[in-house]
Amino acid sequence: MTSSTPNPLYPHGGPGPIRRFLPRSLLGRSVLIIVTPLILLQVISTWIFYDRHYDTITKRLAQGLAGDVAAVVTLTNRSEDNDDLVRIFSLAKSTMQLELSLSIGAELLVPDVVVSRGVVDARLHSALQERLRVPFVVDTRSLDERVEILVQLNQGVLRVLVTDERLFSSTTYIFIFWTIGSSILLFGVAVIFMRNQVKPIRRLAHAAESFGKGREVVEFKPEGATEVRQAAVAFINMRNRLNRQVQQRTEMLAGVSHDLRTPLTRMKLQLEMLKDTPEVDNLQSDVVEMEHMVEGYLAFARGEGKETPVPTNLCDLLRDVVSQMTRDGGVIDLHLEQDIALPLRREAMRRCLTNLIGNAQRYGQQVAVRAGHRRNLIEITVEDDGPGIPPERHEDVFKPFFRLEQSRNPATGGVGLGLTIARDVARSHGGDLILEAAPGGGLRARIWLPA
Structure with missing residues (x-):
């Protein structure tokens, strides 16, 4: 058996190249219709938040830290002895969360090309350039949870260590996590509701398939949305009309075939009483053929029965x-x-x-x-x-x-x-x-x- 069997779902061939990647079920497509705008909205909202809020907050945090560093540099340049440095460093640590150390007589090697590794580096470097008139180097990656700033002073190199909390805003991550979490929650709610809406359609499809296979459809009733109920009622009416039509045709064929048997029987009896002549033989042959046809009608009617x-x-x-x-x-x-x-x-x-x-x-x-x-x-x-x-x-x-x-x-x-x-x-x-x-x-x- 090499002939191909038809696919009732795709009578004209398989789905197109684009539709191959799309969900085939109504539930999948409905969820896709709901989720796609939701994802686009979340992506656009996140991008706007990142572009506006995150950039603004990072800029202000960088400016605040740069102002503290500039104040410390100014006070350090004005210090006259080690006692002044100790007081300045202690004040910076207690009020500005800055850990300071000074390498006397050291020279700072500033790279010719400054490579920015991100928004934070760029904002901090720009803010320090506005407030400092001396060479400096910023390192936000070498130390864990800390940012290192090296500033060239007249006495030497000032090393500033500050926690990265002063440069990073946690609201960004909270917003992203909240966005993702709410999307997952809404997606789950959408799936639950859509499954309940699709169930009546599946029951209608199952009832139609069973009826098409000649099986009795029991305990089927309209339910679900108004449109689905209308389709279910139309199916029930169609089923009843088809059953009545089949029953009427069956009864008509059976009745006609049964009624024809009586005159055929009388004709056979009358032919038996006549003499054997070619004309009688022809009539008997016609009666046998008619009986054969009546049997065919009855067989056809039985094929339409309620088995x-x-x-x-x-x-x-x-x-x-x-x-x-x-x-x-x-x-x-x-x-x-x-x-x-x-x-x-x-x-x-x-x-x-x-x-x-x-x-x-x-x-x-x-x-x-x-x-x-x-x-x-x-x-x-x-x-x-x-x-x-x-x-x-x-x-x-x-x-x-x-x-x-x-x-x-x-x-x-x-x-x-x-x-x-x-x-x-x-x-x-x-x-x-x-x-x-x-x-x-x-x-x-x-x-x-x-x-």
Whole structure:
């Protein structure tokens, strides 16, 4: 079975290149619609905060620290002895949180090119340039949790150590953490609410799928948003109309076929009482053909019946049908991949398989039956090596009472309802029946059913 099976979700092929990366479920797409603006808002807000608030706060902190350093430098230059330096350093530590030390006679090596490593370095360096008229070097990375500032004085090099808390604002990180936390919280709330909104749609889809497979839909009621309730009510009305239509057609066909039997029986009795003449023989032949047609009508009506689907082992059903079809000595090549269990209208499916295998035996010498899983579907094929059917007539033969007089022998054929009944049974289970050219030149009938 090399033929590809249709995908009901993408009948015209897979999703486009862009849609491949998008969620396929309604829940995923709804959450994406909600979350995408939220993320964009958070990103824009964070960028504005960083660009305005963080930059302003950093600039003011850097200016405050630079002012303290400039004051300390001025006082140090005015000191007359070590006692003055000790008092200045002690005052700076207690009031400005500055740890000072002076290397007497040292020379500061200032790099020719100042490399700024970030906003903090740039702001501090700019603020010190405004307040100091002497060479200096800033190092914000070498020491943990501390910033080192070296200033060239007349006495030597002044070393200033200050905690990085004077340059960094914790509100920035609090804002970012709050933004991320609130986004996660809102995302969780959105997912919970959207799941509750999607549940009625999933129930509606499940009910429609079950109805399409011919299964009874029980305990289904409209619920959810107004639009979803409207869709559910429309589905229920559609289901009731289809059931009434099928029931009326079934009763009509059964009634007409039953009523035709009475005059046919009277005609047979009257013909039996007449003499054997060519005209009587022709009339008897016509009556037999009409009886055959009535039986076909009844079989078609039974195919529209209210048989309830029950869990069925398809492999056992196929073995049973093949066993019955080979009682007269015929040979059928049966190949089953594995046990396949699914809800089926057992007698209707038996009639469908019997019609297909009977046609294959009637027009071919070799018949092969295969069944197995194909992706998310179950596929059954019946092949023969007979004359086949022209491709342009594959759909015509499914029409009721249609017969191919040239490619099929009318003397051995039925009334043109066998394939019609078979396709109706397959479609009533949510699947379909199609015809293809077999590799050996005959005909292949392929049934696919939802797993």
